[in-house]
Amino acid sequence: MSHPQIDLQQLLADIRELVEIESPSADLDAVARSAEVVARLGADLLGAPPERLVVDGVTHLRWRLGPEPRVLLLGHHDTVWPHGTLARIPYAVDDGVLRGPGCFDMLAGLVMAFHAVAALPSAEGVCLLVTGDEELGSPSSRALIETEARQASAVLVLEASADGGELKTARKGTSMYEIEIIGRAAHAGLEPENGVNATLELAQQVPAVAALSDLAAGTTVTPTSATSGTTLNTVPAAARFTVDVRAWSCAEQERVDAGIRALEPALEGAKLVVHGGINRPPLEAELSAELFDRAVSVASRLGLPVPGQAAVGGASDGNFAAGVGTPTLDGLGAVGGGAHAEDEHVLVDRLVDRTVLLHGLLQELLDGPADPPRGRP
Template identity: 50%
Template sequence: MTLPTYLKYLEDHFEEMIADVKTVVEAESPSTDKPLLDRTANVVGDLLTQSGFEVITIPESVGGNHVRGYLPGRDREAAPILILAHYDTVWKAGTLADMPFSYRDGVMRGPGVFDMKTGLVQAVWAIRALQEQGGLRRSVVFLSNSDEEIGSVYSRPLIEEEAERAYAALVFEASHHGALKTARKGTCIYEWRIRGRAAHAGLDPTAGVSAIDELADQIVAIRALANPEMGTTVNVGVVHAGTRSNVVAAEAQAAIDIRVASGAEAERVVDFMRRLAPRREGIQLEVSGGLNRPPMERTPRVAELFEVARAVGHSLGLDLAEASVGGASDGNFCAARGIPVVDGLGAVGNGAHAADEHVIAETMPVRAALAAGLIARL
């Protein structure tokens, strides 16, 4: 089946794609609101069922339920394609009142429309196009989790288990200005809790041990971990310390985000943090956290998968580029399991996590056709 046939099918169903995006966006799904998440999981499950998937809901006691769809291919012995498309968003409940879904002048807006509910819908319609035009050679596992925006704390084992069995992973996170993502940085997230000893800053300052002074020295040390040439960045994003200006601070806390582009850099950072020790007597230093997501490196197999995608895009009139980005996704977990990953197959637009979040609607059919053609060639 030719790629223009996929595209024609999807263009013919453009209004239905818009309607599905509206339905999913209007199903609010903050990452920490289990009732709303579970409701949205049912919406996603219905979309997959309508596309012929065998759907199961994977319950979570604290987080939202996850949705797994399975669609058998003609070659049952071949390793399946894993599609990843989370349905949670960073937007709190009630955001729709001030930021409703809209479709005007070719642009869709609304909470989560770019990150990443349009991508989810595009993935569903890519499968529908394949089903209508001859079916699948490889089976497809479609996993939609509820907690990607908070680090996939509950779904990570599920993602890794599916990745172990997969031939390749296709991630429908939003594109990078149309480009596919073939590398992502890994994320190390740490929290420091420092305890010193309080004292009067004027009457008896030497009796105290300042947690703030310790924190300042530790921040200077950790900033030295940054290595721009290797892609390693350090951000001390949150600091809480002290009570009053005339009190030697007894406690301090900090939250730190470190991004790494390679496994070697991740190992260097983790080793440094493991060996962290107080710099002055009387200080207690507690370090929690670690490598939240391993880096997604551009391996030869990733490059090969991208070349297949680029050839498909060329047949559709797309001049696809690839990008390396600082943000992590669930594709990082898959890459660490040794399977090729192409990310950024989702929406074309901008404004992730921001009030101007939007999608260029007319790009949906061709992006879904790209995904369909890629799956068909694997």
């Protein structure tokens, strides 16, 4: 297996082009504009245009290279950064560090995927799916991801690496909830006793929800944002709070889900309505073990830095792929840090070797005997 010729300057130019098209997930027009840039860049490198798949107004892109794709590459082109971030944190490369909104999570990974596939002698057997709503929990793209994963024998996810370039071999599953509290309004000075105070009910429910955590099992249940009331002198008739849940197993997700749905109001006359639920299943280590071993073997043969492995609390679209039973390896994208943070960055001197690793792993998977699809129906 020989090294492909990967042009670092072209990698940087392509990353810059994507970083400078802001694509906050909730702005569908911005996501559509970003998709056009991704589509053009990918078409130039892969020699074929993508299918544009618009679901609930969100633009996703799919390249199916050959009649029977065997390896699915997963990425996303939306980011968490609002419009205007680019003016404050512009694209820049300084002392070997690349910065710019979305560069690490995960625009550099997309560019690496395009260049790795373009360098293959034949890309037949590759499907590349680029979604536009991953940062929102993939509500419109989940079915696409699961369908493609069921047809593949392996899934490689171009999310950014863990610390030091470690590959992500396990991810927690995620659940997302909003607890709505319905009370009754009344004048806070004249007759507060006639109201049902949604703020007081919220104060009772937040610790009850947090108590569902099991830190020994690695399960976190975290109340996050909260709102309540309308004016200073009105007993609040409504409140709501959101809850972020992370767990290593489906059983733990289901335990917490049952606990949240079993909540009872503490105040007479109050009502609770639970919105949301289990979002992404966990990426369990046994589904990544074989692919991780192959990545280590490829790196050793090619004289590349041999990656370690990490289990992480954050979730990705790789969770959905693993959830249907297809072997999945995550964190094959850029090396750097600061995802979703002001210091988001990519280490320039790791872009080429990581692209070569992806190329080598793809080549090995495509050159081997054709495995049947591994996903569950």
